[in-house]
Structure formats: C-alpha cells, structure tokens
Amino acid sequence: MYKILRYSFYDLIRSKWCYIYFGFYFILSSSLLFLNNSLAKSIITLMNVIVVLTPLIGSIFGAMYYYSSKEFVELLLAQPIKRNTVFLGQYIGLSLSLSVSLLLGLSIPFIVYGMLISPEITNFISVIIIGVLLTFIFTAISYYIALSNDDNIKGIGIAILFWLFMAVIYDGIFLICLLTLKEYPLENFSLFSILINPIDLSRILIILKLDISALLGYTGAVFQGFFGRKMGILIIGSVLMLWTIIPIIMINIKSKRKDF
Amino acid sequence: MLSITNLNKSFGKLEVLQGININIVKQGIFAILGPNGSGKTTLIKTILGLVIPDFGSITINDKEIINRWAYRSEISYLPQIANFPSNLTVIEIINLIKNIRPNTKLDKDLIDLFNIKESMNKKLVDLSGGTKQKVNIVLTFMSDSPIIILDEPTAGLDPISLIKLKDLLIREKEKGKTIIVTSHIMSFIEEISHDIFFLLDGKIFFNGTIEDLKVRTNESTLERAIANLLK
Numbered sequence: 192m193y194k195i196l197r198y199s200f201y202d203l204i205r206s207k208w209c210y211i212y213f214g215f216y217f218i219l220s221s222s223l224l225f226l227n228n229s230l231a232k233s234i235i236t237l238m239n240v241i242v243v244l245t246p247l248i249g250s251i252f253g254a255m256y257y258y259s260s261k262e263f264v265e266l267l268l269a270q271p272i273k274r275n276t277v278f279l280g281q282y283i284g285l286s287l288s289l290s291v292s293l294l295l296g297l298s299i300p301f302i303v304y305g306m307l308i309s310p311e312i313t314n315f316i317s318v319i320i321i322g323v324l325l326t327f328i329f330t331a332i333s334y335y336i337a338l339s340n341d342d343n344i345k346g347i348g349i350a351i352l353f354w355l356f357m358a359v360i361y362d363g364i365f366l367i368c369l370l371t372l373k374e375y376p377l378e379n380f381s382l383f384s385i386l387i388n389p390i391d392l393s394r395i396l397i398i399l400k401l402d403i404s405a406l407l408g409y410t411g412a413v414f415q416g417f418f419g420r421k422m423g424i425l426i427i428g429s430v431l432m433l434w435t436i437i438p439i440i441m442i443n444i445k446s447k448r449k450d451f
Numbered sequence: 452m453l454s455i456t457n458l459n460k461s462f463g464k465l466e467v468l469q470g471i472n473i474n475i476v477k478q479g480i481f482a483i484l485g486p487n488g489s490g491k492t493t494l495i496k497t498i499l500g501l502v503i504p505d506f507g508s509i510t511i512n513d514k515e516i517i518n519r520w521a522y523r524s525e526i527s528y529l530p531q532i533a534n535f536p537s538n539l540t541v542i543e544i545i546n547l548i549k550n551i552r553p554n555t556k557l558d559k560d561l562i563d564l565f566n567i568k569e570s571m572n573k574k575l576v577d578l579s580g581g582t583k584q585k586v587n588i589v590l591t592f593m594s595d596s597p598i599i600i601l602d603e604p605t606a607g608l609d610p611i612s613l614i615k616l617k618d619l620l621i622r623e624k625e626k627g628k629t630i631i632v633t634s635h636i637m638s639f640i641e642e643i644s645h646d647i648f649f650l651l652d653g654k655i656f657f658n659g660t661i662e663d664l665k666v667r668t669n670e671s672t673l674e675r676a677i678a679n680l681l682k
Contacts, residue, residue, distance in 0.1 A: 194550045201543070202536040262534035266590075269499045270551045271524035450462070451501040 199284025216296025246329040250354040253333030258343040331438035458507030485650035531602040533587035537576035558593040580607040637674035
C-alpha cells in the first residue's frame with residue numbers, strides 16, 4: 192500500500208491545485224492575522240472557515256481524483272497486488288497531500304506571527320487536527336461516492352450535494368425541527384442530530400476546546416450540559432474517528448465487488 | 452496453461468459473456484477478435500481479475516484464479532487506453548511498476564528499442580498519444596511474465612514503432628510465452644497470430660487457425676473472412 196500511497200502523494204503534491212489550495216490558506220491566515228491583530232481572534236475566525244471549507248475541498252478532490260485516475264487504477268489492478276491496497280493507497284495519498292497544503296498554508300503565517308511562544312498554540316493545533324480529520328472524512332466519503340457511480344458528473348454532483356447537505360441544509364432542517372417541536376423535550380434528539388453530522392461535531396469540538404460558551408449555541412450547550420467539557424471532547428473525538436473509519440470500510444467492501 | 456470454463460458475465464440485463472470456453476495449452480500468439488461490444492475487453496478483464504464473473508471458472512496452470520491476486524505476477528497487461536497520472540515523469544511510472552513487480556529487468560532494452568530515452572524525465576501529461584502508448588508497451592513487456600495480454604496494442608503507433616512491436620511480439624513468442632491480443636487491425640493479426648477466437652454477442656463463434664477460417668469462408672484475407680462470418 193505504501194508504494195501506491197507514495198506515487199499518489201508525489202503526483203498530487205506537484206499538481207497546481209495543491210499549490211492553489213496552499214496559497215488560499217496562506218493568504219487567508221495572513222489576512223486574518225493582519226485584520227484581527229490577535230492570535231486568539233484569528234483562530235476563532237479560522238475555525239469557522241475550516242469546518243466548512245475543508246469538507247468542500249475534500250469532497251471535490253476525492254471524486255475528481257478517482258475519475259481522473261480511473262484508467263491508471265485499471266492498470267494497477269492488473270498488477271500482482273490486492274485490490275484494497277490500490278484504493279486505500281490512493282485515498283490516503285490524496286488526503287495526506289490535501290492535509291499538507293492545509294497544514295503549511297495555515298501554519299507558516301501563524302508561526303511568523305509568533306504562535307510558537309504563545310499559549311494559543313494548543314488551540315491552533317486543535318483547529319489543524321479538526322481540519323485534517325474533516326479532510327480525511329470527506330475525501331473518503333466522496334471517494335466512495337465516486338467508486339459507486341461510473342458517471343463522473345453524477346458522482347461529483349452527489350459528493351457536492353452531500354457536502355451542501357451537511358454544511359448548510361442540515362442546520363436548516365435541524366432548526367425547523369427544533370421550532371416545530373419546541374413543546375417537547377428535545378435534548379436527546381439534538382444530541383443524536385449532532386452526532387450524525389461531522390461538520391457540526393467538529394464545530395462543537397473546537398468551541399468546547401476553546402472554551403467559548405458564547406459561541407456554543409443550543410446544541411453545543413446541551414452537549415456540554417449532558418457530557419461535561421472533557422467527556423464531550425472525548426466523545427466527539429471518538430465519533431469523528433468512526434466517521435473516518437466507516438467510509439474507509441465502505442470503500443473496501445465496494446472495491447472488492449466492483450467491475451472495472 | 453490457461454483454461455476458461457463456462458464463463459458468464461452480465462451487466463444488468465446485458466449478457467456480455469455467455470458460456471465462454473477457452474483452453475490454451477501451448478505457447479503462441481492467440482487473437483481474440485469480434486465486432487464492437489462482442490465482449491472481448493470483458494473477457495480479457497475477467498482473466499485479469501478486473502471484472503468478477505457471475506459464474507464459471509478460470510484456471511492458470513491448473514490453479515483457480517477468481518478472487519485471487521498473486522497469480523497476476525504471471526501476467527503482463529497492456530490496457531486499451533494509456534492514461535497515466537499527469538504529474539509523474541516517465542521514469543517514475545516505470546519505477547512504480549518495477550516496485551510492484553520485483554522481477555522486472557528488461558526496461559532499459561525496451562526504452563532503447565522504442566527510442567523514449569529523451570522522454571524519461573518528462574511529465575506524462577506532456578507526452579503525445581503515440582509516446583504514451585510506447586511507455587505503455589515498455590511497462591507491459593519489461594517484466595518477463597509467461598502470459599502477456601494486449602488490448603489494442605497498435606493504437607497511436609507510427610509505422611516504425613509498429614514494426615518494432617511486431618518483432619518484439621514474435622521474439623516473445625519464441626521465448627515460449629503465451630500472448631493474447633485483441634485488435635481491429637486484421638492485417639496486424641494476420642501477420643503475428645496463428646490461432647483466433649472469434650467472439651460474437653458474448654459467445655465464441657469460431658475457434659481455430661486463420662487458415663481454417665479462410666478455407667471455411669472461401670476468402671483470401673482474414674479481413675474478408677471475418678466480414679463473411681458476420682454476414
């Protein structure tokens with residue numbers, strides 16, 4: 192698997208999209224630091240951008256990369272290696288190269304600003320970890336979607352719709368449910384609803400970590416009230432890991448049965 | 452050597468392969484022919500494990516291969532479309548395949564033969580279609596496998612490279628290899644191959660030597676004999 196991972200990583204790290212992605216984060220974090228003139232404030236703004244943007248990029252790249260390397264995958268599958276090695280190698284190579292762009296693009300301006308000697312460093316690291324986790328989760332989901340749909344327009348479309356649903360529509364539906372059912376106790380319902388959306392989960396995790404009650408919102412407050420801060424962070428972390436592992440297992444199952 | 456028994460595959464309602472039986476016991480160059488959509492590529496892909504058959508069996512040297520993978524070290528494959536990761540260089544792609552297939556030694560000779568030395572450090576995205584196909588051929592032949600499967604190997608090649616490919620195929624055959632090739636260029640097949648399997652609607656419609664087919668259809672060339680079969 193390492194051989195495939197390495198080739199995918201080298202292929203992608205040299206693609207112009209990786210540089211554009213890196214450049215975007217570099218400019219974003221530089222301008223945030225310049226405008227806020229405070230590490231703490233910049234990290235909070237960064238969080239709001241990261242939880243929406245990394246899933247979008249993961250979704251688009253996961254599907255696009257699968258389709259663009261389809262013929263080469265056929266050649267690899269005809270070699271004496273197991274099927275799941277090819278797909279896992281490609282998936283991890285892709286997620287890693289996106290994560291490297293994210294990491295470098297965000298870290299360089301923050302380090303130059305003096306983050307390493309500031310107490311904010313642990314908060315910054317949590318934002319980066321969440322960004323990387325969301326990249327791995329959404330890349331896996333969109334890679335799986337692409338693997339399940341031979342038509343690339345359809346596959347990329349479904350991957351973007353999935354992102355749109357999780358990032359935007361989900362919150363709307365959730366809010367409507369809360370409003371219409373406000374007569375009933377909604378704690379369990381809200382807890383469950385957060386657990387099935389990795390974007391909401393990540394947002395709450397970072398807010399719990401940064402300890403900013405004002406940004407928690409209803410669901411976050413319920414979450415903190417129910418589990419407490421430390422337990423809450425632990426539970427969200429575990430659920431996010433599940434969100435990464437389940438799509439990878441699905442990629443594995445799908446790739447075993449698929450005809451190429 | 453290679454034995455296929457009652458192989459069936461459908462994609463939805465479309466039955467692409469229906470009860471295919473093939474038994475290849477000797478070395479040589481075997482052509483799989485047939486009109487578009489007759490199931491040639493699907494048949495090749497089931498041998499390679501890219502397509503999983505609905506039922507039937509495929510054995511190589513008396514070992515069942517369906518849902519296995521290690522047997523593929525015995526097979527080299529040239530796919531129909533040469534499409535490589537665009538940001539890698541030719542040498543990197545050759546090294547990748549060499550890494551996966553440990554007994555690969557012939558790359559240098561083939562790079563010289565097909566004159567792609569100058570392209571070795573170029574990115575694959577910058578290569579012409581013909582040069583890509585040459586890289587594809589080098590990747591296929593550089594590992595010394597006893598079975599070689601070629602899907603439309605002539606695509607995009609200039610006349611000089613085509614002659615080199617024919618010579619290469621004949622040399623490999625003389626080394627005692629089993630080569631399975633599909634092509635729509637009948638003159639190419641007639642020049643290199645002796646035995647053919649003619650597929651029609653997922654079944655083997657004719658199996659025998661080119662001479663047999665010409666006698667049976669009373670035609671002088673393979674192209675006309677095939678056209679006669681399809682009437």
